[in-house]
Amino acid sequence: MSEVREEEINVKLAEILSSDFGLDARAERSRRKAAGGMAWPDITIYYKGFRIVIETSYEKGDAEKDAKKRIEEELADVAIAVWLKRRYRDVGEQELYNEIRQSTFDIKIFVPEDVSGTLIPFMERKISKRAAEATGWFEDVDLATLKRAIDLSVEFLSEAEEKEMEGILNEIEEEIKNFTSLLASLDKSGNVRRKIHDVLFKLNGLSVAGGGDLDVAGGHAALSILLSSAFYEHARSRHPGLEPLH
Numbered sequence: 001m002s003e004v005r006e007e008e009i010n011v012k013l014a015e016i017l018s019s020d021f022g023l024d025a026r027a028e029r030s031r032r033k034a035a036g037g038m039a040w041p042d043i044t045i046y047y048k049g050f051r052i053v054i055e056t057s058y059e060k061g062d063a064e065k066d067a068k069k070r071i072e073e074e075l076a077d078v079a080i081a082v083w084l085k086r087r088y089r090d091v092g093e094q095e096l097y098n099e100i101r102q103s104t105f106d107i108k109i110f111v112p113e114d115v116s117g118t119l120i121p122f123m124e125r126k127i128s129k130r131a132a133e134a135t136g137w138f139e140d141v142d143l144a145t146l147k148r149a150i151d152l153s154v155e156f157l158s159e160a161e162e163k164e165m166e167g168i169l170n171e172i173e174e175e176i177k178n179f180t181s182l183l184a185s186l187d188k189s190g191n192v193r194r195k196i197h198d199v200l201f202k203l204n205g206l207s208v209a210g211g212g213d214l215d216v217a218g219g220h221a222a223l224s225i226l227l228s229s230a231f232y233e234h235a236r237s238r239h240p241g242l243e244p245l246h
Contacts, residue, residue: 004088004096010042010056012100013082020101021147023047025054041070048154050077058084060137064108071110078153079110082146083137104140109153119156126152172226179225180218193217200224 007028014027024047028040043054053076055066060083067081083106088099108131111119120131127148129138141149187193193214200220229245236242 002090004090006042006056006058006084009084009088009100012097013054013056014043016097016101016143017043017045017147020143023147023150039066041075042066044076045150047150048158050154050157052076052078052080052150052153054080054082056082056084058087060106067108067110071112077111077157078150080146080149080153081108081110083107101143104142105146106137106139107141107146107149108135108137109149111153111157119153122156123149123152176219176222176226179222180215183218183221184215187214190214193221196221 010027014025017023017025023045025043025045027043041053042056045052045054053067053070055063055070057063057066060081063081063083067079070076070079084103085106086099086103088096091099109119109123120136123138124130127138127145129141129145131138138145138149183193194217197217197220200217232242232245236244
């Protein structure tokens with residue numbers, strides 16, 4: 001009996017992930033190329049603001065290579081290699097669905113390099129499986145556990161982003177303090193900060209403590225510079241000819 005092509009397995013697997021687990025899973029139905037000559041992902045899942053890609057193959061090495069490449073190409077927030085250990089026979093539609101539902105797979109999860117070192121320990125604390133020490137593959141994973149791995153990957157990235165944001169906010173706060181202190185040391189009379197207050201009031205109708213708190217005026221100046229810089233860099237991202245601020 002002939003073997004079912006990987007593309008057909010992808011379609012069925014995406015449909016099961018959507019119908020049984022409530023995911024927005026979309027399968028690529030052919031091997032056509034995306035812009036730039038890159039192949040489209042086997043399955044793409046849009047979930048909680050993240051893009052999760054699943055790369056399947058009857059060949060374990062191919063699944064791993066393709067999933068890793070998705071992260072390197074920045075085409076996915078999470079990429080999961082799924083080894084189709086079972087060679088599916090060309091049977092009726094419902095029987096094939098049932099066989100896929102009852103299957104177990106080996107999976108390997110990829111995230112961006114800067115946070116990948118803590119991914120496996122995080123996953124192992126949350127699911128009742130341990131990854132193979134030498135390879136990082138989780139073995140004999142059913143579809144319910146695959147869905148759990150997707151949830152945990154999103155949770156992992158959300159926590160990493162939250163920590164990164166906390167670091168950025170702390171850095172911004174420190175820079176504003178430094179700016180305010182430097183301004184105060186240079187502006188002994190307070191004339192500059194009073195002028196800052198007057199400018200902000202004229203531009204925004206913004207009154208800083210009646211103009212009496214000069215340090216607050218310096219802080220507002222720092223924030224104005226920061227926001228203007230952010231706006232400029234956003235505009236520059238769409239106009240490559242503009243020079244970066246640094």
